[in-house]
Amino acid sequence: MMADLFNAPHKESDEAATGTGTVGSSEAILLAGLAFKRKWQNKRKAEGKPYDRPNIVTGANVQVCWEKFARYFEVELKEVKVTEDYYVMDPVKAVELEDENTICVAAILGSTYNGEFEDVKLLNDLSLEKNKQTGWDTPIHVDAASGGFIAPFLYPELEWDFRLPLVKSINVSGHKYGLVYAGVGWIIWRSKEDLAEDLIFHMNYLGADQPTFTLNFSKGSSQIIAQYYQLIRQGFEGYRNIMENCHNNAMVLKAGLEKTERFKILSKDIGVPVVAFSLKDRSHYDEYMVSEHLRRFGWIVPAYSMPEDAKHVALLRVVIREDFSRTLAERLVLDITHVLKELDKLPLPSVSPNGGDDQVCINGGIWKHEHFGGEKEIF
Template sequence: MVLSHAVSDSDAYIQCTFASRHLQTPLPRFKMPENSLPKEAAFQIINDELMLDGNPRLNLASFVTTWMEPECDKLVMAAMNKNYVDMDEYPVTTELQNRCVNMIARLFNAPLEESEVAVGVGTVGSSEAIMLAGLAFKRRWQNKRKAQGLPHDNPNIVTGANVQVCWEKFARYFEVELKEVKLQEGYYVMDPAKAVDLVDENTICVAAILGSTLNGEFEDVKLLNDLLLEKNNETGWDTPIHVDAASGGFIAPFLYPELEWDFRLPLVKSINVSGHKYGLVYAGIGWAIWRSKEDLPEELIFHINYLGADQPTFTLNFSKGSSQVIAQYYQLIRLGFEGYQSVMENCQENAMVLKAGLEKTGRFTIASKDNGVPLVAFSLKDNTFHNEFEISEMLRRYGWIVPAYTMPADAQHVTVLRVVVREDFSRTLAERLVLDITKVLNELDHLPSKNTNSQSHHAMGKDGVIKVSKKTALETQREVTDLWKKFVMASKKPSKVC
């Protein structure tokens, strides 16, 4: 949710050319209009404004799915009016959710017998799933401390500084101290040894990330499990692990089946995954899976009967659309293991194409790893004159949305660009992006630096080495003047288009 804010009086009304056929007066922007509008006018007003949104397919900042098959789209639209919480009225939808939970739990190697039912729940996304898992850990820790007659008012969670902001939200909203392992240049994930050093008797869990938002790298959950087992044996604690597999949960089982990160490790008690990321469903679906019933305290589950039957519920929200649950089930049975594996392999191959193209320019250092989420994070080798934020800004002229950001502490001096490779990002688009990045680099090479402290000029030589030469302020001013003159003269040329 974005907090709203008002704007100046001059922007208090919406003007729409097409809607003027039906509407003679401007529409108030922040106040409900007095009268109804024709449906055509309402549609056109909104449609005109939405034209200024970015193209989701070219939004390379997002991990969220932007394409599904038409057949799945039909199922989504057909279920738009179903409230998932009405389990008694929509029992088939409830059954589909339960099937998804069991399929995902077994994908994550939950220790289940053939006929045993998995413990899990569908959520709006991984943020809600993390909140639920964190609450389960907090309550489990509090119950044990109370039974031992020990203080239970100062819980903490150990994470890396690279965690997604939802972990900070959980800590602040539910009064849990967040103990972060700082990063360092060249190592942008949580160090398991440093994490275990931060664990104390008040630690409700250690959160490991399978697919860092910053560079897609998988943290070493196996090493974390082994080190934490040793510490638990030495101290008598039973500090568990939660795996935030929001991005990597639907990747690792298909690309790296031998990698031990899930319920095969005894200390992993819960896992969250985003169905709307590499689960290949539109935004609005996540999953929280627990190892066993013992890991989800019964007192957190509510039972209601005012919708027609006894319904257990463990969610932060109540009403929720059914469409994404149905879409997740469609993808799971439509693609199967073979289909998901094919999609993930294709994404990884396209990421390698993009990486190779960027390396060929000779201008970038790659911050991401080949094994992990299929994305490419990269930094300029020399950002003395122009930086990654300028590249991000200029790429928007070509329609690309490529984020630039600084790393968390203690690597905040490092800035990277990141391209997430989703199913709808083809090899052709990867090659096109490299060409457009090259164009941007060439443009920047001939523009004065925005850094006012620098009066140097740089350009790429034929040998691939950046040539640097000092210029006086007068030379810089003359160069800007010449560039402006060329621009003005070019704009005066007659157009060849009739």
């Protein structure tokens, strides 16, 4: 079912998709990375070439689990730096970083920072051309943790999945937009040939052959059952209706924020139903202070900064889920407007000589807000 959702080759063809359930997308990404590394190593060994310096190409906006993979499994991480007004991986720059030791290029369908989809189609086309010129076979992995349950229903014509020949594996989180409670993810490979057989273990002590490829061992099956139930109960139409509603509510929130004329919208209309925005004028107060004041109204709206090379850009982000109604979107706009009016009445702050960048003086007192720096959200 998951393979069909991502347009994997049919079982009747030469390629037959395979995959496994995981504990969220983090484990899925670690398994995908291991599969790419092992396949690259096996190929290099067969060719009599060195296989001790693998690398992976990603954008600087990747989720922290990609950094974990690189560090834990000794793979060089080559990051494409983001720039102001372009907060995702540039496919042109990504392909420039590829070399004979690149085990894969990782594209994100729904950036953690602003929900934006990266251009997987362009990355595929550019990589195909480079592979043709160099004789390499650099593949692509799509981290669709958030977007994997969005794009098939809202943007079915968007080519990002197994319709592209270089996309060899895709991960998705069931507990984001898969409508399942936390703790389930999925990793799908285009074909069995993309998953090295020596990574799979076989057990028969439960009465039959049981292949397994996981990092996590004992775990319950409740999330797997819940995902199956949702897929059966909601069906394609049900998921599409829910995702359309999420998108529409995101547009209501975006329109309300734009109407204040106080914010710059950093998210895209096509992407995960996320509204990311920053203040146009930060001379009086910043996004961290807005976030702190919103807590008094019951809202937890994270404030954080973009990755390196765009770290000076701070933003707020609202993720629209299936239970976030139009009424809540309108209420949030009203509460944000109220907070702005309150902050407008405060005297202009000055940086505390003892506090550093995260403390400002207001009426002789110290206002301290937390900076999240370049840390990435953990799911």
